[in-house]
Amino acid sequence: MAEPMSAAAILVALRAEGVRVVEVGNWRTHNRNAKGPWGPVNGSIVHHTVTKGTANTVAIVRDGYSSLPGPLCHGMIAKDGTAHMVGWGRTNHAGGGDPAVLARVVAEDYGTRPPAPAKGNATGTDGNRHFYGWECENLGNGRDPWPGAQYDAIVRVQAAICRAHGWTAKSVIGHLEWSSDKIDPRGISMPTLRADVAERLKHPASWSPGKPSPTPPPKETPVTTTDDRVRSLHTNLMGIGSLTEINGQGDRVQHAAGYYLAHIERDTTTLQAQLNRVEAKLDQLIAALPKES
Structure with missing residues (x-):
């Protein structure tokens, strides 16, 4: 007191x-x-x-x-x-x-x-x-x-x-x-x-330990759900440094890396669908070839 x-x-x-x-x-x-x-x-x-x-x-x-x-x-x-x-x-x-x-x-x-x-x-x-x-x-x-x-x-x-x-x-x-x-x-x-x-x-006020600053005690690992991890991943991707491109009107615009990743995912999905159609057509053509006697 x-x-x-x-x-x-x-x-x-x-x-x-x-x-x-x-x-x-x-x-x-x-x-x-x-x-x-x-x-x-x-x-x-x-x-x-x-x-x-x-x-x-x-x-x-x-x-x-x-x-x-x-x-x-x-x-x-x-x-x-x-x-x-x-x-x-x-x-x-x-x-x-x-x-x-x-x-x-x-x-x-x-x-x-x-x-x-x-x-x-x-x-x-x-x-x-x-x-x-x-x-x-x-x-x-x-x-x-x-x-x-x-x-x-x-x-x-x-x-x-x-x-x-x-x-x-x-x-x-x-x-x-x-x-x-x-x-x-x-x-x-x-x-x-x-x-x-x-x-x-135990030491004078001017004391500093021989090692760097005391480190904080370990924290309890928080329980994370799949939704937590997805939100965290999305935030990290969208936070990657922005990139600059020239749009169709000649203007300089900036997008975060997540923008490009989304476009890559869309284009990959489109290409996969096209490849599936090509493979189906090839299967049809092969089936129509005359059989060797």
């Missing part, structure tokens, strides 16, 4: 941990403090954004939606590992969660995971008051990858928070560990993430 860090203090902590930081607009005073208290803080929550594209994601987490005003977190960790600071103070990120989970996080006395939450967003304890919130750019579909640079930055950001407050890695949880109706951050193992944060905390 602690008072929240100042905006200046979090910048110092993040940069000391080796995190690349981008300050977005008036983030230091952009918050939801008028709607309720912020603090004491008891931990940090990791989320996924369900968005694509860094600029688009930054705009969404900063401004929010008509039904959920921003900021939606304190910082957004992009695919390239940059932390974009969008708000400081109370933010709309955690919503309601299980008070039993909060108690275990405060005490830092659980095993590899806190107890499964029994309360959700609408019925739980106010998490926006008690947690720092970090959105991470990912579609959250179980297939969108978590690049090594991004995962490394998530570890560093959480270690910076824990180091500044004197917390252990058990003060870091995923949104799905706080609220019973959430699934984020999908594709990241929270026990593994906490283990990586704990390893960083």
Whole structure:
């Protein structure tokens, strides 16, 4: 349990941990403090954004939606590992969660995971008051990858928070560990993430491992249907670099490779039909030839 860090203090902590930081607009005073208290803080929550594209994601987490005003977190960790600071103070990120989970996080006395939450967003304890919130750019579909640079930055950001407050890695949880109706951050193992944060905390903030950035834990292989594979194949074919040709009017036009593959398939089918007709005609001619006596 602690008072929240100042905006200046979090910048110092993040940069000391080796995190690349981008300050977005008036983030230091952009918050939801008028709607309720912020603090004491008891931990940090990791989320996924369900968005694509860094600029688009930054705009969404900063401004929010008509039904959920921003900021939606304190910082957004992009695919390239940059932390974009969008708000400081109370933010709309955690919503309601299980008070039993909060108690275990405060005490830092659980095993590899806190107890499964029994309360959700609408019925739980106010998490926006008690947690720092970090959105991470990912579609959250179980297939969108978590690049090594991004995962490394998530570890560093959480270690910076824990180091500044004197917390252990058990003060870091995923949104799905706080609220019973959430699934984020999908594709990241929270026990593994906490283990990586704990390893960083054994070293000075400036520490970097001898190998490249920590790699994300293996994801569960999603179950895919035949329809999924067909749609994926079609998308990949249509996404192959476009080619240029001159049409009948002398204009230059571009088509994706899938356009040409479709025409090849059509022409092949036509040629096969013609070949079948030729073979049938030959069979007729052969049958009509006089038989040798």
